[in-house]
Amino acid sequence: MPRAAPWHARFLDVASAYLPLLLMAVLAGGTWWLVRTAGVAEVHSAPPALRHEADYVMDRFVIQHFGPDGSLRTQIEGEQLRHYPDDDTIEVDQARIRAVGENGSVTLASARRALANGDGSEVQLLGDARVVRPPDGKEQAIEFRSEFLHAYRNVEQVRSDRPVVVTQGTSIVRAQGMMYDNLADRKSVV
Numbered sequence: 001m002p003r004a005a006p007w008h009a010r011f012l013d014v015a016s017a018y019l020p021l022l023l024m025a026v027l028a029g030g031t032w033w034l035v036r037t038a039g040v041a042e043v044h045s046a047p048p049a050l051r052h053e054a055d056y057v058m059d060r061f062v063i064q065h066f067g068p069d070g071s072l073r074t075q076i077e078g079e080q081l082r083h084y085p086d087d088d089t090i091e092v093d094q095a096r097i098r099a100v101g102e103n104g105s106v107t108l109a110s111a112r113r114a115l116a117n118g119d120g121s122e123v124q125l126l127g128d129a130r131v132v133r134p135p136d137g138k139e140q141a142i143e144f145r146s147e148f149l150h151a152y153r154n155v156e157q158v159r160s161d162r163p164v165v166v167t168q169g170t171s172i173v174r175a176q177g178m179m180y181d182n183l184a185d186r187k188s189v190v
Contacts (some may be wrong), residue, residue, distance in 0.1 A: 054083060057081065058080070058081045060079060065120050071100065072098075073153070074119075075097070076092060076120055077096050078096060080092070089115060089116065090116050091113065092115075093113055095114035096110050097109040097151075107153075108131070108132045108134070109149070110125075110129075111128060114126065120153065122153070128147070129145070131143070131149055131151055141168070142180075144160070145166075146163060148162045155183060156182035156183050159178065163175070164176075
């Protein structure tokens with residue numbers, strides 16, 4: 001009968017078979033302990049600051065905004081448009097604008113450059129700025145010319161803090177600034 005190996009030899013055989021498993025368990029336990037005691041560093045990254053850089057550019061374009069009833073409210077066209085997402089503004093080169101009021105009255109504007117908010121309700125016209133209100137009923141056409149005009153579509157106002165020439169019929173007014181309110185009971189240039 002074959003003689004059985006001594007107990008310590010059998011123990012070494014079994015231990016060597018399970019040694020890789022034992023080492024893996026020790027490493028896993030050590031890793032768990034290290035993660036638990038070290039903790040996880042919380043990283044709070046601030047959202048990236050938006051820079052005033054155009055996110056898209058269009059050449060020779062036409063943009064139209066419509067009212068809730070589907071009628072055309074504003075049409076902006078020009079040679080090049082740049083949209084800035086940080087403040088939702090557009091910048092237009094060689095701008096031509098057509099705005100239609102609630103009562104259907106049309107206002108035309110043009111300038112070498114225009115800055116407008118996202119919905120086109122507020123437009124700054126820069127360089128050879130011109131706003132024209134065609135004749136409407138008994139009212140004669142009125143034209144504003146300046147190097148800077150600030151037009152507000154929703155309240156039908158045109159303002160400027162720079163020299164301006166206002167022409168209505170045969171009347172010509174030159175001023176160092178102005179505020180025109182088309183919705184006022186009495187139309188005036190201040």
